[in-house]
Amino acid sequence: MIEQIIDFEVAREAMVECQVLPGGVRDTKLCRVLKSIPREAYVPEKYKNLAYMDKNIPLTGGREVLNPLVLSMLLELAEIQSDDLVLDIGCGLGYSTAVLAMLAGTVVALENDPAFVESANTVLQNQNIDNAVVVQGAHAEGQPKQGPFNVIFIGGMVDEVPHALLEQLDEDGRLVCVSTYDNASRGIIISRHGDSFSVNAALDVTAPKMLGFEKEEQFSF
Incomplete structure (x- = not known):
């Protein structure tokens, strides 16, 4: 079988023009950033040719890389400013971290998988992104010693947001994720x-489940 050769630069442009913009994203800076970051560098080797498809990309351990449109919609919702300090929870191989680093002042990415941490930091360094770092830790605990944060981004679906994470927000800070709201999957801020x-349940979107944010089981007697 002959492997198809992908022009990633063309695919990157098409991702924005044919997925992100038609999906309703209007943030021009975000769109410029998406056109500049090689998404293929942040997915497993066997899925590089699928990097710009409108789908989630599988990782190990049941994890996935968010599809470009949902990621873009959530980041636009966060209204990230150039001097913001951002906590990126569940960054996987670092694509969301790279995008955030081009939008914000500083990004601390939190990832519970040590192999993902190592890979993400290596790629970020290779891409000369020097205002972001990936650290290992439990997603639901956040990084209180690094905060308070202007923005906390959770790259997946959560059952609930722990109050300990909300306490890591600065005044007027925003936490963005996907959760169940009124029995529907919504992007919330x-x-x-x-x-x-x-x-504010602002977006009608779905996302892969982010482990570690499950509701505690309730027992009745």
Whole structure:
């Protein structure tokens, strides 16, 4: 079988023009960033030719790389500023971290899989991205010593957001993820205002489940 040769630069442009923009994303800076970052560098070797397809890319351990449109919609929802400090939870092989690094001031990425941590840091270094680092740790615990964060991004579906994570948001900080809201999968943004938090279920999207955020099982007697 002859392996198809992909022009990744053309595929990257098509991803934005044929998926992201038609999907409703209008953030011009985000679109420029998506056109500049080689997504194929952040997926397993056997899936590189699928890197720009409108689908999630499988990783090991049941994990997946978010498809380009859903990732873009969630990042646009976060309204990331150039001086923001961002916590990227469940970064996998680092693609979301690379995108965030081009939008924000500093990115701390949290990943529980040590092999993913090593791979992501290597690729980020090879791509000369010097304002982001990937650290190993439990996703649901966050990185309180590195905060408070202007933005916390969770790259998957969660059953619930631990209060300990919300406490790591700075004033007017935003946490963006996918969760079940009113019995439907929605992209939500939780904003902090002092000691109170507001929730906006803004997007009709789905995402792979991010382990570690399961609701505690309730028992009745």
